[in-house]
Amino acid sequence: MNRPPEDIRTGLLAHLVVARPALGLDLTLQVAAGEVVALVGPNGAGKSTALHALAGLVPLQGGRVVLDDVVLEDVEAGRHVHAEHRGFGVVFQDHRLFAHLSALENVAFARRAAGATASAARTEAHGWLAEVGLADVTHQRAVRLSGGQQQRVALARALAARPRALLLDEPFTALDAQTRGALRALVRRHVDARGIPAVLVTHDAADAGDLADWVVTLHEGRRRPD
Numbered sequence: 001m002n003r004p005p006e007d008i009r010t011g012l013l014a015h016l017v018v019a020r021p022a023l024g025l026d027l028t029l030q031v032a033a034g035e036v037v038a039l040v041g042p043n044g045a046g047k048s049t050a051l052h053a054l055a056g057l058v059p060l061q062g063g064r065v066v067l068d069d070v071v072l073e074d075v076e077a078g079r080h081v082h083a084e085h086r087g088f089g090v091v092f093q094d095h096r097l098f099a100h101l102s103a104l105e106n107v108a109f110a111r112r113a114a115g116a117t118a119s120a121a122r123t124e125a126h127g128w129l130a131e132v133g134l135a136d137v138t139h140q141r142a143v144r145l146s147g148g149q150q151q152r153v154a155l156a157r158a159l160a161a162r163p164r165a166l167l168l169d170e171p172f173t174a175l176d177a178q179t180r181g182a183l184r185a186l187v188r189r190h191v192d193a194r195g196i197p198a199v200l201v202t203h204d205a206a207d208a209g210d211l212a213d214w215v216v217t218l219h220e221g222r223r224r225p226d
């Protein structure tokens with residue numbers, strides 16, 4: 001499942017150069033609209049760093065990030081679009097929910113931030129929580145939810161924001177096998193229906209095999225040759 005070398009017109013194009021003493025990153029990535037690319041590799045290879053760099057949360061020392069022909073970052077040209085304005089839906093490894101807001105409020109917040117009215121955001125948030133199987137805990141505070149439930153709220157929040165691209169860092173690790181399968185299918189449907197690119201960081205061969213169109217292997221911050 002290695003991507004053929006042709007160029008893509010819409011989707012995500014990135015060259016990420018991050019200089020760090022422990023591990024530098026130099027990665028070129030292209031993900032077409034409607035595609036899921038799995039980013040795999042051993043612990044410490046730089047997968048999360050790459051995702052955070054795409055999201056605008058880790059400064060680049062070189063390179064560019066372009067989404068659907070919009071330049072989000074270009075180090076040489078001095079352009080840096082703030083993370084909040086990049087249009088990515090992100091699921092972080094540690095979920096990063098608002099601990100003292102309810103599941104519903106966490107998801108509605110993302111939809112509000114993306115332009116919906118308060119009541120529309122709440123209605124849609126109910127729908128997303130039902131989609132991820134959490135209709136019965138909508139009013140539970142995030143801090144009271146189990147790890148797997150928090151992970152599902154994080155995915156609902158990312159999808160609810162109507163992102164222009166998805167960045168998913170180990171988004172299914174805390175889930176049982178049945179839920180994992182259902183949520184992989186949900187992500188696939190969403191990517192197909194909205195025609196957006198998605199990057200999935202995973203250690204799970206089944207995640208990559210089921211969900212990804214292409215696999216990119218990172219090793220010590222570099223792409224391992226196919």
Ligand SMILES: Nc1ncnc2c1ncn2[C@@H]1O[C@H](COP(=O)(O)OP(=O)(O)OP(=O)(O)O)[C@@H](O)[C@H]1O
Binds near residue numbers: 043046
């Ligand atoms: N904020 C940071 N500042 C400096 N170095 C960092 C920072 N975050 C991560 N690193 C280092 O960058 C390297 C890559 O880490 P990263 O988390 O990107 O790897 P990973 O491939 O996602 O690993 P894992 O599979 O364990 O999640 C590691 O050596 C790590 O110590």
